[in-house]
Amino acid sequence: MDLQKVLIITNNPIVKNIDNAEICFVRGDQRQVLYQVLNKVAGGHSLLSHPLAGSIKPEDNPYRSVVLSISITEANLSTLSMLEYCLGKVESGAREGMDSWRLNHLARDFQMIDRELLDNALQSLSGRQV
Amino acid sequence: MASIRVVHYLNQFFGQIGGEDKADITPFSKDGPVGPGTALAKVWGDDMSIVGTVICGDTYFNENLDTATEEVIALVASYKPDLLVAGPAFNAGRYGMACGAVCAAIQEKLKIPVVTGMYEENPGADMYKKDIYIVKTGNSAAQMRTAIPALARLATRLAKGEVMGSPAEEGYLARGIRKNIFHEQRGSARAVEMLLQKLKGEPFTTEYPMPVFDRVSPRPAIKDLSKAKIALVTSGGIVPKGNPDRIESSSASKFGRYDISGINDLTEETFETAHGGYDPVYANKDADRVLPVDVMRKLEREGIIGKLHDVYYATVGNGTSVANSKKYARAIGEELKQEHVDGIILTST
Amino acid sequence: MQLELGNILVKDIQFGDKTEFKNGIVYVNKQELMDNIKDDRLAKIEVDIVRPGDDVRICPVKDVLEPRVKVEGGGQVFPGIFGNAEMVGSGKTNVLKGMTVLTVGKIVGFQEGIIDMSGPGAEYTPFSQTINLVILCDKVEGLPQHEHEEAVRLAGLKATRYISEIAKNVTPDETFTFETKPLTEQLSQYPDLPKVAYVYMLQTQGLMHDTYLYGTDVKKILPTFLYPTEVMDGAVISGNCVSACDKNTTYHHLNNPVIADLFARHGKDLNFIGVVVTNENVTLLDKERSSNFTAKLVDSLKVDGVIISEEGFGNPDADLIMNCKKIEALGIKTVLVTDEYAGRDGASQSLADANLLANAVISGGNANAIIELPPMSRVIGYIEASEIIAGGFDGALKKDGSITVEIQAITGATNELGFNRMGALEF
Amino acid sequence: MVKELEEVVDVPVVHVCTVVPISVTVGANRIDPAVAIPHPLGNPQLNQDEEFALRTSIVEKALKALSTDISEQTVF
Numbered sequence: 001m002d003l004q005k006v007l008i009i010t011n012n013p014i015v016k017n018i019d020n021a022e023i024c025f026v027r028g029d030q031r032q033v034l035y036q037v038l039n040k041v042a043g044g045h046s047l048l049s050h051p052l053a054g055s056i057k058p059e060d061n062p063y064r065s066v067v068l069s070i071s072i073t074e075a076n077l078s079t080l081s082m083l084e085y086c087l088g089k090v091e092s093g094a095r096e097g098m099d100s101w102r103l104n105h106l107a108r109d110f111q112m113i114d115r116e117l118l119d120n121a122l123q124s125l126s127g128r129q130v
Numbered sequence: 131m132a133s134i135r136v137v138h139y140l141n142q143f144f145g146q147i148g149g150e151d152k153a154d155i156t157p158f159s160k161d162g163p164v165g166p167g168t169a170l171a172k173v174w175g176d177d178m179s180i181v182g183t184v185i186c187g188d189t190y191f192n193e194n195l196d197t198a199t200e201e202v203i204a205l206v207a208s209y210k211p212d213l214l215v216a217g218p219a220f221n222a223g224r225y226g227m228a229c230g231a232v233c234a235a236i237q238e239k240l241k242i243p244v245v246t247g248m249y250e251e252n253p254g255a256d257m258y259k260k261d262i263y264i265v266k267t268g269n270s271a272a273q274m275r276t277a278i279p280a281l282a283r284l285a286t287r288l289a290k291g292e293v294m295g296s297p298a299e300e301g302y303l304a305r306g307i308r309k310n311i312f313h314e315q316r317g318s319a320r321a322v323e324m325l326l327q328k329l330k331g332e333p334f335t336t337e338y339p340m341p342v343f344d345r346v347s348p349r350p351a352i353k354d355l356s357k358a359k360i361a362l363v364t365s366g367g368i369v370p371k372g373n374p375d376r377i378e379s380s381s382a383s384k385f386g387r388y389d390i391s392g393i394n395d396l397t398e399e400t401f402e403t404a405h406g407g408y409d410p411v412y413a414n415k416d417a418d419r420v421l422p423v424d425v426m427r428k429l430e431r432e433g434i435i436g437k438l439h440d441v442y443y444a445t446v447g448n449g450t451s452v453a454n455s456k457k458y459a460r461a462i463g464e465e466l467k468q469e470h471v472d473g474i475i476l477t478s479t
Numbered sequence: 480m481q482l483e484l485g486n487i488l489v490k491d492i493q494f495g496d497k498t499e500f501k502n503g504i505v506y507v508n509k510q511e512l513m514d515n516i517k518d519d520r521l522a523k524i525e526v527d528i529v530r531p532g533d534d535v536r537i538c539p540v541k542d543v544l545e546p547r548v549k550v551e552g553g554g555q556v557f558p559g560i561f562g563n564a565e566m567v568g569s570g571k572t573n574v575l576k577g578m579t580v581l582t583v584g585k586i587v588g589f590q591e592g593i594i595d596m597s598g599p600g601a602e603y604t605p606f607s608q609t610i611n612l613v614i615l616c617d618k619v620e621g622l623p624q625h626e627h628e629e630a631v632r633l634a635g636l637k638a639t640r641y642i643s644e645i646a647k648n649v650t651p652d653e654t655f656t657f658e659t660k661p662l663t664e665q666l667s668q669y670p671d672l673p674k675v676a677y678v679y680m681l682q683t684q685g686l687m688h689d690t691y692l693y694g695t696d697v698k699k700i701l702p703t704f705l706y707p708t709e710v711m712d713g714a715v716i717s718g719n720c721v722s723a724c725d726k727n728t729t730y731h732h733l734n735n736p737v738i739a740d741l742f743a744r745h746g747k748d749l750n751f752i753g754v755v756v757t758n759e760n761v762t763l764l765d766k767e768r769s770s771n772f773t774a775k776l777v778d779s780l781k782v783d784g785v786i787i788s789e790e791g792f793g794n795p796d797a798d799l800i801m802n803c804k805k806i807e808a809l810g811i812k813t814v815l816v817t818d819e820y821a822g823r824d825g826a827s828q829s830l831a832d833a834n835l836l837a838n839a840v841i842s843g844g845n846a847n848a849i850i851e852l853p854p855m856s857r858v859i860g861y862i863e864a865s866e867i868i869a870g871g872f873d874g875a876l877k878k879d880g881s882i883t884v885e886i887q888a889i890t891g892a893t894n895e896l897g898f899n900r901m902g903a904l905e906f
Numbered sequence: 907m908v909k910e911l912e913e914v915v916d917v918p919v920v921h922v923c924t925v926v927p928i929s930v931t932v933g934a935n936r937i938d939p940a941v942a943i944p945h946p947l948g949n950p951q952l953n954q955d956e957e958f959a960l961r962t963s964i965v966e967k968a969l970k971a972l973s974t975d976i977s978e979q980t981v982f
Contacts, residue, residue: 052831053761054684055721055791067762079763080930082797082832088341089793089820089831112624113687120685120698121761260826296906308821308829308903310844310886317816317897318736319743321786321841325814326748328839329673329784337902338819338840340833346909348935349918351975360972365907366946412945418961419948425958425965435969445907459907463914471917473972475965476908476934478923479943 006125007045008118009036010065014111015118022070030064031090037066038083044072047079049121051086054113062107063114067121134178134289137206138167139216139232139246141225144271145185153224155187157198159205166278170215173282178289182209188224191231193468198228199235206236213289214240218247218277219254221269226254233262243288247281250303257460259303263288266303354436358472361439363462365455366413366420366479367405367446368396377404377446385458387465391440395424405446405479413479420477439471480569481658482708485550485651486576492528492610500645505578507612507642515641516614520630523617527859530610533596536855537613538862540592540890541582542635542717543606543728546575546643549712556643557713559694560636567712568705573646579609579730580642582635583860584616586628586687592723592890593852593882600852603892605899606730613859614638625686632718635729657742659706659753666781669750676752676780677707677737678773678787678802682719682726682795683758689718690727690790692756698765702757702772704780707738710754721791724846724892725818731891736898737786737816752780757802759795766798774805784812789895792820792846796832807836818843818893819903823885829903843895845903846887854880909933920971922946922964926981936971937981940964 008015011026011033026033034051041047049067142152144165163171163180171180184205191198206214214236216229226248233244247265248255255264265284267277280301287294296311297304313320320337327334352358369377375386393400401417403410418424426438443462445455466474488503495506509526516524529535547556552570555562581594594606601607616634618627659665666674681690683698690697692715705714715732738754745751757773760766777785785806789799796817803813815837819829825845862876876882886892893901912919912935921934924946929937940946947961971982 047763049762050766050794050797052793052797055682055688055725055793055795084932085796085828085830085832088828116686117684117688117761124760124762124765294906296904304905306826307906308819308825308842308845309906310848310901310903312900313902314900316736316740316900317841317843317894317902318740318786319897320902321737321788321814321816321897322740322744322749324839324841325675325784325786325812326673326744328812328814329675329749334839336838336840337842337904338817338829339905340835340837340840341828345933345979346913346935348976348978348980349912349916351918352973355969355973358972360969363907363911409944412948412950415950416948419945419950419957422947422961422965425947425962428962429965429969455907456910459910460914463911466911466915471915473917474911474915474919475968475972476911476919476921477940477946478921478929479946 005070006048006122007040007068007070008065009033009040009068012063012065012111012114014115015065018122021122029062033064033066034083034087034090037068038080038087040068041076041079041083044074045069046073046076047083048125049118051083052089053117053121061110061114063110065114065118067118067125133176134213135181135209135211136178136213136215136285137209137211138163138170138180138183139202139206139214139229140165140167140183140185141228142185142187145183147185153187153189155185156190157184157186157201157205159184159208166218166274169274169278170282173279174286178213178286181211186228188222188228191228192224195231199231202232203235203239207240211242213242213285214244215281215285216244216246218265218267218274218281219252220267220271220273220277221249221252223253226252227257228254230254230258230262230264234258237262245281245285245288247277248303255303260306263305264303266301352473356433357436359437359439359470360426360435361466361469361471361474362421362423362426362442362477363474364421364442364477365445366477367403368401368413368417368421368444369404371400371402373402373404377444379404379446385443385445385462387441387443389441390423393423394427396421420479422477439466439469480706480708481656482552482568482711483571483654483656484711485571485573485654487573487646487649488652489575489577489610491530492578492612494528498642498645500649505575505642505645512638512641516634516637518630518634520619520622520626521616521634522619524634525615527613527615528610529596529613529859531596531608534856535596536852536858536862537581537583537594537596537611538592538858538860539583539585540594540723541584541586541631541720543730543890544580544635544639545730545733546578546580546639546646547713547733548573548643548647550647554712557636557640557716559691560716561640564693566709567714568709572712573649573651575643575646577609579606579611580635580639581606581611581613582616582631583613584618584631585861586624586631586720593884593888594890595852595855598853598855599850600889603850603886603889603901605891612638612642615860628687628718628720636716657708657711659708659751662752662780665750665752669746672746672748672750673784674752674780674782675741675749676777676782676785677741677754678777678785678806679754679756680787680789680795680798680802681715681756681758682721682790684761687720688791691716691718697756697758698760700758702755702769702776704776705754705756707742707751707754710735710738715756722846722887723890724887725791725843725895727790727894727896728891731894731896731898736896737788741786752782755780759791759798761794766801770798770801770805773802774809777806777811778809782811784814786814786816788816788897792818793831796830800832800834800837803837804834813837814839814841816841816843816895816897818895819845820847821845821903823847823849825903825906841897842903843893843897843899844886844901846893847885850884850886850889852882852884907932918972920968922968930979935976935979937979938964938968938971939981
């Protein structure tokens with residue numbers, strides 16, 4: 001993959017050892033991942049993949065991997081505002097939560113789907129200057 | 131069938147006690163209907179009867195929110211009502227806030243249906259319409275004649291536990307609750323219809339108004355800093371050493387209110403940070419780095435500002451939900467308003 | 480491009496010695512059907528028939544299809560899957576109306592839907608009103624999800640094609656003609672009417688989120704122009720297993736209601752110019768690029784207004800808003816069709832994006848609303864899946880067989896093509 | 907938070923913050939950029955007097971913001 005180096009923020013344990021990617025592993029739920037993304041974007045990293053990839057109910061999708069640029073420029077206001085809506089969505093869903101029973105049954109499927117969406121993003125970004 | 135027992139909440143004015151001069155009157159009750167209550171009773175006939183009226187001054191209520199609410203709840207509860215009606219408050223701000231607060235508290239504590247009436251721009255409407263049914267009224271008591279029947283009708287429906295229709299059908303302020311209904315036409319036909327209306331420049335109603343992160347218009351500047359009382363608020367989690375309120379390091383469930391009268395400098399021995407989102411070393415060493423009490427005191431001494439407000443407020447911004455931080459900000463804001471501060475410095479990490 | 484759709488009204492489906500259409504009844508030779516769809520990747524295939532009003536629950540439903548066959552004109556139905564992707568959308572196509580082919584199978588743990596043929600759940604899905612030929616597929620041990628999805632998708636397409644052959648020589652009960660002229664002619668056909676196009680957004684994010692256009696994976700296309708009749712001939716097919724309530728099944732694509740309702744007003748109140756099909760991808764760059772091309776295409780069509788339909792939720796909300804913003808910025812009016820995830824109490828933020836330019840929105844309903852589905856005497860598929868499909872939750876399946884789920888578990892419940900009458904309003 | 911304070915108290919509020927874009931998105935009207943996340947109004951690299959002077963300058967800017975009429979979001 002001739003992808004320039006990217007930063008991946010993830011809480012998905014099967015996301016590791018990806019070429020040209022620095023992986024920032026977040027211990028916590030997808031809210032924590034998104035807040036970490038918010039911090040990075042506010043710090044000037046560009047958001048490359050949509051933070052709510054997939055159309056699996058947000059609060060039902062406990063694993064999330066988000067791709068950002070390694071390089072830093074001026075923080076992008078429109079991305080921040082998009083993140084604000086995403087966080088609003090996730091925050092408002094969070095209280096309904098997902099029970100551990102389902103999580104245990106489905107963890108592997110969820111991880112696989114997240115990984116699949118991530119791979120799609122990386123493939124699409126491959127060759128792009130970021 | 132026994133008629134439904136209703137308690138009515140009124141302020142000093144509609145409770146026929148007096149005007150602004152009586153606005154600090156403490157809550158008391160009277161058996162039977164008073165003022166607008168008699169009009170309600172007329173509409174209801176024998177179905178529902180106002181067994182008691184609780185009256186409280188608007189100033190007293192708003193300045194003693196917690197105790198006043200407690201007192202009102204006790205008075206209302208003593209009548210063992212099936213329903214509480216408050217107001218209508220029209221466009222009276224403090225009365226609206228009181229009606230909303232009373233309704234919300236009664237609904238929560240006594241678990242009975244509640245209803246009030248307000249003009250949609252009443253601040254109380256904005257504050258409480260999500261929690262309670264608020265009948266849409268005109269903006270002044272001159273509209274009492276139309277407000278009463280609307281209030282009476284909605285109250286009856288609530289008391290009888292009838293299925294509530296849409297805001298447009300029932301005349302209450304939309305509560306922001308999305309509910310599924312079946313339309314006459316399927317969605318695609320509605321879309322074509324709406325597009326044709328939009329193309330012709332005709333009025334149309336979106337089925338989903340976009341939520342907007344609303345902006346607040348900038349308030350006018352402080353005219354004379356040397357007379358101004360300035361308050362400090364921080365989301366950087368600065369708390370007295372030992373974190374007496376146990377504010378969580380993230381996803382905080384509360385905010386802190388701390389007295390700094392007589393304190394000229396925050397030191398390593400006296401203050402620290404409860405914030406879990408950044409390296410706490412620097413703030414723990416000198417909390418003035420987050421909450422500049424030392425500089426503010428110096429400027430106060432020099433007469434550059436009139437006064438540093440003696441209480442500061444602290445929350446932890448880290449991971450705190452949007453809804454919670456809004457709630458805290460509102461609560462802090464209410465307190466600072468009472469204290470008549472002229473400006474606020476909010477520091478964030 | 481002109482297409483005559485001939486509806487052959489199906490009164491019933493029955494198993495028989497010969498697969499044929501006789502006296503309003505579709506007879507199916509079960510063995511022959513199974514032989515036609517067999518696949519080494521599928522360990523077991525079962526076929527069943529269910530009818531409106533039956534005391535039956537089907538779960539987990541993957542896709543729903545409708546048998547259509549070309550009678551005249553080029554190409555084959557489902558072009559690119561079958562044949563050499565010749566252009567479709569002209570000539571004559573016969574439709575077996577009133578029936579579906581419905582595939583059932585567990586692909587991954589959570590996204591397929593429920594269809595109840597009677598009871599309260601039946602009100603939320605259009606497929607309780609059709610006679611359904613149900614094809615239940617089990618994969619061979621160890622088959623990866625990609626292959627499993629593809630095997631079940633092909634089983635549905637092949638079965639539908641097999642059945643549709645019997646409609647070829649039947650005289651339809653009713654016919655409807657649809658025509659869209661080449662762009663310049665179409666633009667000048669009704670000079671006094673507003674010109675309208677349809678922006679057709681398709682879910683395309685990878686495994687379980689894919690859609691195919693003439694057999695190609697839509698995530699790899701740039702937005703392109705289609706004649707509406709191409710869609711009626713199966714140019715677009717579903718390959719996704721996202722939450723059941725708002726994925727467009729292949730049946731929904733074939734019977735796209737936005738296209739139908741635009742044609743219904745065509746030449747009377749508006750001039751329907753055509754369809755722009757676009758995707759919903761994972762990266763922001765792809766989203767920007769696709770929405771830029773969509774806006775450019777719409778602009779070049781010289782239309783006054785568009786209807787934009789979304790598929791799915793979450794990040795597609797960003798595509799929806801981007802399309803809306805960029806098209807409105809050109810001075811072209813938009814109406815959006817979406818659905819909502821407003822929480823079980825309906826009080827949460829419905830979409831993951833918003834913009835004030837999106838001032839005309841049709842809602843397909845709140846997918847989080849709860850429904851209790853009473854027990855059914857018969858279940859086709861795997862009822863235990865109801866606990867883990869989207870919208871189900873712990874304890875959803877009770878001992879008596881009743882289940883409590885969000886309506887997002889019901890196939891087609893909050894369809895974002897506007898297929899249903901249901902919608903959400905603020906209370 | 908800044909928005910609600912301004913609305914409820916009905917007086918000018920200045921947001922002293924390190925990440926200006928966040929402040930803009932949350933709707934602050936008067937924004938006073940600060941030093942760094944762990945020490946918005948200080949800099950441990952400096953000696954005590956220098957640091958106090960730095961803090962004074964940030965606070966003075968905040969006060970200037972409070973005493974300046976604005977019509978839109980403004981970074982001071």
